Amino acid sequence: MGKTKNIQSLERAMSILELFEDGNREKSVKEIAIKLDLSKSTVFGLINTLANLNYLHQNEDNLKYSLGLKVLALGSAVSQSNLLAKAANPHLQKLSFKFQETCLLAIEENGFVVYIDKTESSSSISINTRIGTKKELFCTGVGKCFLAFMPKENSDNIIALGLRKVTPNTIDNAPDLEKELNSIRKRGFAFDNEEYELGISCVAVPVFSNAGKMIASVSLTGPTARIRGIDLSELSESLKFTAKAISGDLNI
Amino acid sequence: MGKTKNIQSLERAMSILELFEDGNREKSVKEIAIKLDLSKSTVFGLINTLANLNYLHQNEDNLKYSLGLKVLALGSAVSQSNLLAKAANPHLQKLSFKFQETCLLAIEENGFVVYIDKTESSSSISINTRIGTKKELFCTGVGKCFLAFMPKENSDNIIALGLRKVTPNTIDNAPDLEKELNSIRKRGFAFDNEEYELGISCVAVPVFSNAGKMIASVSLTGPTARIRGIDLSELSESLKFTAKAISGDLNI
DNA sequence: GGATTGCATTCTGTATTATCGGACAATGTG
DNA sequence: CACATTGTCCGATAATACAGAATGCAATCC
Numbered sequence: 001m002g003k004t005k006n007i008q009s010l011e012r013a014m015s016i017l018e019l020f021e022d023g024n025r026e027k028s029v030k031e032i033a034i035k036l037d038l039s040k041s042t043v044f045g046l047i048n049t050l051a052n053l054n055y056l057h058q059n060e061d062n063l064k065y066s067l068g069l070k071v072l073a074l075g076s077a078v079s080q081s082n083l084l085a086k087a088a089n090p091h092l093q094k095l096s097f098k099f100q101e102t103c104l105l106a107i108e109e110n111g112f113v114v115y116i117d118k119t120e121s122s123s124s125i126s127i128n129t130r131i132g133t134k135k136e137l138f139c140t141g142v143g144k145c146f147l148a149f150m151p152k153e154n155s156d157n158i159i160a161l162g163l164r165k166v167t168p169n170t171i172d173n174a175p176d177l178e179k180e181l182n183s184i185r186k187r188g189f190a191f192d193n194e195e196y197e198l199g200i201s202c203v204a205v206p207v208f209s210n211a212g213k214m215i216a217s218v219s220l221t222g223p224t225a226r227i228r229g230i231d232l233s234e235l236s237e238s239l240k241f242t243a244k245a246i247s248g249d250l251n252i
Numbered sequence: 253m254g255k256t257k258n259i260q261s262l263e264r265a266m267s268i269l270e271l272f273e274d275g276n277r278e279k280s281v282k283e284i285a286i287k288l289d290l291s292k293s294t295v296f297g298l299i300n301t302l303a304n305l306n307y308l309h310q311n312e313d314n315l316k317y318s319l320g321l322k323v324l325a326l327g328s329a330v331s332q333s334n335l336l337a338k339a340a341n342p343h344l345q346k347l348s349f350k351f352q353e354t355c356l357l358a359i360e361e362n363g364f365v366v367y368i369d370k371t372e373s374s375s376s377i378s379i380n381t382r383i384g385t386k387k388e389l390f391c392t393g394v395g396k397c398f399l400a401f402m403p404k405e406n407s408d409n410i411i412a413l414g415l416r417k418v419t420p421n422t423i424d425n426a427p428d429l430e431k432e433l434n435s436i437r438k439r440g441f442a443f444d445n446e447e448y449e450l451g452i453s454c455v456a457v458p459v460f461s462n463a464g465k466m467i468a469s470v471s472l473t474g475p476t477a478r479i480r481g482i483d484l485s486e487l488s489e490s491l492k493f494t495a496k497a498i499s500g501d502l503n504i
Numbered sequence: 505g506g507a508t509t510g511c512a513t514t515c516t517g518t519a520t521t522a523t524c525g526g527a528c529a530a531t532g533t534g
Numbered sequence: 535c536a537c538a539t540t541g542t543c544c545g546a547t548a549a550t551a552c553a554g555a556a557t558g559c560a561a562t563c564c
Binding site: 004006007009010011013014017018020021022023024025044045046048049050052053055066067069070071072073074075076077078079080081086089090091093097109114116118119120121122126130131132133249 | 333
Binding site: 256260261290291292293294297298 | 542543550551552553554555
């Protein structure tokens with residue numbers, strides 16, 4: 001487990017790329033230099049290299065930069081190799097189509113959920129959760145699912161790291177959260193009642209391996225009004241069916 | 253248009269990442285060092301930085317590396333920002349579902365097609381075309397579409413760069429290709445008769461802007477036997493309908 | 505079980521290389 | 535038309551990335 005000092009130029013280059021995670025808005029050299037507190041010429045050298053390698057693309061009209069297509073190629077190499085996302089995607093699509101809402105697939109990593117796939121329907125308002133996003137466990141539907149179905153020792157450790165109000169609805173004390181987790185275990189699904197973002201609700205279920213270990217979580221996410229408009233028992237059954245189908249296809 | 257020398261460490265780091273475009277197979281430090289003809293310690297410094305920043309992930313069992321989740325986040329920032337892919341995706345999904353085959357969306361860039369989105373059905377054999385992949389125009393269905401519907405001056409220039417047999421079926425002489433392009437213009441769709449890969453066929457149609465410029469191409473791609481098993485007029489009509497729907501949603 | 509191989513990782517001195525300030529050109533603005 | 539702003543280029547300098555050797559750890563072999 002290396003702890004050697006990071007290579008400076010590389011670290012800086014990557015932080016430039018990461019600036020574009022804001023939806024890939026075009027940025028000028030100056031803007032980047034200010035944001036990272038570097039000299040213009042340093043930033044230019046890095047950007048220029050990234051552009052030559054097609055990781056950035058320069059708009060010829062205003063000279064500003066945005067992410068290049070090479071980034072797409074890399075990203076797809078990840079998802080291509082990700083058996084879970086690959087197996088799950090068609091099932092998420094069906095669910096998105098059936099309920100006309102966004103469907104998300106998440107895994108747990110180091111006490112965070114990471115979204116690794118997403119499907120939308122043509123009519124659904126786009127949910128601003130981007131693939132690759134990390135969120136804390138206690139304040140999301142998929143996260144609470146993980147807390148409910150992971151070994152108690154792990155969940156206790158993660159909860160011990162602290163809870164806090166992300167929205168007024170977030171469960172920010174351990175006893176209430178423990179009650180909630182019990183109820184999730186009983187019902188087999190979690191409900192996110194605007195606990196991460198006001199106006200957004202979701203219903204999430206666990207996906208298990210053959211050995212019974214929870215490996216992922218699937219959710220249907222959307223504006224609260226529309227999610228509440230769906231019959232909860234039908235939705236939760238559909239989600240559970242989807243989770244089983246994914247498990248079946250994976251067969252691990 | 254900068255032509256300044258590339259920053260060495262960054263260029264090397266990116267070439268490391270690109271090694272993983274082969275489907276993200278795990279690689280050892282030594283393997284990478286040999287492939288890039290660099291010293292092990294140099295590679296280690298780069299890899300270690302990339303891993304610390306989550307662009308690479310180390311398998312704790314065998315110490316080998318593969319692409320990390322941060323790459324996903326970046327890739328999704330590109331597609332997020334890509335209005336075309338966003339508008340097209342739900343329509344591609346419907347098409348994949350209807351015909352139970354892979355659906356691809358491609359744009360043209362500097363005389364190449366670049367695939368920017370892909371949908372699959374649960375039953376379809378996965379087509380090995382990855383998002384971000386570049387291919388020449390003359391040997392693919394989507395590429396021939398672009399040649400047929402782009403300004404003749406451009407297509408002539410691209411064809412003048414040379415044709416060659418990618419498979420025995422590839423059209424590798426200008427007169428035959430010209431005939432083919434005429435027929436594509438007449439029918440409104442292109443057929444790829446195993447011209448890029450034996451055993452794989454596709455039907456592709458153009459997507460036009462309001463101004464009548466061809467901006468993208470949509471294809472249904474799969475094993476020849478299955479593609480030929482679909483009624484061609486139904487398939488081409490479905491593809492044209494999809495292309496129109498995408499144009500309509502985009503409205504540019 | 506001791507020796508040996510093969511690997512990732514760390515260390516260290518050196519010279520390459522990234523960095524930064526400043527210059528310049530191009531474009532936009534009052 | 536002066537002035538501001540911005541992307542790009544240049545050269546001096548010192549910080550930094552680099553290569554090679556050393557270390558440590560595991561697996562394999564005899």
